[in-house]
Amino acid sequence: MSLQQELGALAVDIAHEAGALARRRREEGVSIAASKSALADIVTEADREVENLIRERIAAARPGDGFLGEESAAERGTTGITWVVDPIDGTVNYAYGIPSYAVSIAAVSGEPDPREWQALAGVIHAPALGELFHVVRGEGAWLGGQRLKVNAEVNPAGSLLATGFGYDPATHAAQLEMLGRVMPLARDIRRIGAASLDLAYVAAGRLDGYFERGLHPWDHAAGVLLVEEAGGVAAGVPGSAPTREMTIVGSAELVARLSAIVFAGAAGNKATTP
Numbered sequence: 001m002s003l004q005q006e007l008g009a010l011a012v013d014i015a016h017e018a019g020a021l022a023r024r025r026r027e028e029g030v031s032i033a034a035s036k037s038a039l040a041d042i043v044t045e046a047d048r049e050v051e052n053l054i055r056e057r058i059a060a061a062r063p064g065d066g067f068l069g070e071e072s073a074a075e076r077g078t079t080g081i082t083w084v085v086d087p088i089d090g091t092v093n094y095a096y097g098i099p100s101y102a103v104s105i106a107a108v109s110g111e112p113d114p115r116e117w118q119a120l121a122g123v124i125h126a127p128a129l130g131e132l133f134h135v136v137r138g139e140g141a142w143l144g145g146q147r148l149k150v151n152a153e154v155n156p157a158g159s160l161l162a163t164g165f166g167y168d169p170a171t172h173a174a175q176l177e178m179l180g181r182v183m184p185l186a187r188d189i190r191r192i193g194a195a196s197l198d199l200a201y202v203a204a205g206r207l208d209g210y211f212e213r214g215l216h217p218w219d220h221a222a223g224v225l226l227v228e229e230a231g232g233v234a235a236g237v238p239g240s241a242p243t244r245e246m247t248i249v250g251s252a253e254l255v256a257r258l259s260a261i262v263f264a265g266a267a268g269n270k271a272t273t274p
C-alpha cells in the first residue's frame with residue numbers, strides 16, 4: 001500500500017467514527033459553546049468533541065504528523081504530513097437540524113499552507129445523509145464505490161452554481177455584488193451551507209461549479225482534491241491555488257469563465273480578503 005493509500009484508509013476509518021459521534025450528539029441535542037469571528041460564527045460542544053476524537057485517533061496512528069484543525073491549536077509535525085480537519089463543516093446547518101453537515105479530513109504533504117501543500121488523500125462524510133466521499137491522489141474521487149466526474153459540458157441553460165457568504169456582515173454587500181455579476185452564467189444558485197459538500201457535489205456532477213471567498217484551509221483541503229481527481233479544476237486568485245481570498249471550482253472552461261467575471265471588478269477591492 002502506498003503512503004497516500006494508507007493515509008486515505010486511515011482518514012476513512014476516522015471519518016466513520018467521527019461522523020457517528022457527530023450524528024449521535026445531534027440526536028441528543030446541540031448546545032452552542034461560543035461565537036468566534038462574528039456572532040453568527042458559532043462552535044458547538046460537538047465540534048470540539050469531534051475534533052478531539054479525530055486528533056486523538058490521528059496521533060495514535062501517526063504520532064509524528066502535524067495537525068491543522070478548525071477548533072484546536074495547530075501543531076507542526078516531523079513527518080512532512082499534516083492533517084487538515086473540519087470536524088463539522090456546516091455548523092449552522094448542524095445547529096438548526098439541517099442534515100447538510102460533514103466531517104472533512106485531508107492529509108497533505110509539505111508546508112501546511114494551501115498555496116504550497118500537495119493534498120494526498122481526503123474524505124468528506126455527511127453522516128446524516130449517509131454519504132462518504134473519498135479520494136486518494138492519482139486514484140480518482142469516489143462516493144462509496146462510484147467513481148466521480150465533474151460536469152465538463154457548459155449547459156446552454158447556464159450552470160448550476162453554489163456559493164457561500166462569510167459570517168461577517170461587513171463582507172455581505174461585496175459578496176452580493178459579486179454574485180450579481182456571476183448570475184448571467186447561472187441557471188440557478190445553491191447555498192448549501194457546507195463548503196466541503198459544495199466541493200464534493202461539484203466532484204460528483206451534482207453542481208457545475210462553486211465559488212466562495214473567505215474559506216479556511218480546513219473548509220477546502222479534502223474537497224479541492226476531490227474536484228481535481230474528478231477531472232475538475234480548482235483556482236484561487238489568478239495564478240494561485242485556492243486560498244482564503246478565493247476558491248473557484250468546476251470544469252476548466254467554467255472556472256475560466258467564472259474567474260474572468262469574479263476578478264473583472266477586482267481593480268478595487270472586490271476580490272480581496274474580507
Ligand code: IPD
Nearest residue numbers: 088089090091164165193194195
Ligand atoms: C462554513 C461553511 C459555510 C461557508 C463558510 C464556512 P463551518 O464552515 O462551510 O458553507 O460558507 O465560509 O466557514 O463554520 O460551518 O465549519
